[in-house]
Amino acid sequence: MPLIVWSDDFRFGIEEIDTQHQQLFSLINELHDAMAHGKGKSITAEVLDALVSYTVKHFSTEELLMQAHRYAGLWEHRASHQKFTATVVQFQKAYKDGSATLNIDIMEFLRQWLVTHIQGTDRKYVPILKDASAN
Ligand code: FEO
Numbered sequence: 001m002p003l004i005v006w007s008d009d010f011r012f013g014i015e016e017i018d019t020q021h022q023q024l025f026s027l028i029n030e031l032h033d034a035m036a037h038g039k040g041k042s043i044t045a046e047v048l049d050a051l052v053s054y055t056v057k058h059f060s061t062e063e064l065l066m067q068a069h070r071y072a073g074l075w076e077h078r079a080s081h082q083k084f085t086a087t088v089v090q091f092q093k094a095y096k097d098g099s100a101t102l103n104i105d106i107m108e109f110l111r112q113w114l115v116t117h118i119q120g121t122d123r124k125y126v127p128i129l130k131d132a133s134a135n
Contacts, residue, residue: 003032004111010118012126020058027051028110035102052092071128080121
């Protein structure tokens, strides 16, 4: 059973962003699946690496779009991205060196952060990015 389910509630109507958000959902589900089925550490670490890399790529895409559209909330939004990235990179290192394990609390943190971030912080830029692309 997936940990996080995509629905139209998450769709902004900005194709590049919607596609990337869906991919983040998929990667979180893949990581959850690896944990739930006790997949080996190397496989789990690969999925974790993919999630971290894709998250960084997505944040970069979003920040460039916000910058291009002179979105006033860019700095605050970027700070939120940086804080989350630092947290997951720290966990990624700890997981690899064996000082942390992947558990449901970590998965719940990822799920909750992504849902809250998309529905709160991300959603605020939608009118600006959509207006700009319509002009
Ligand atoms: Fe879609 Fe701000 O991350």
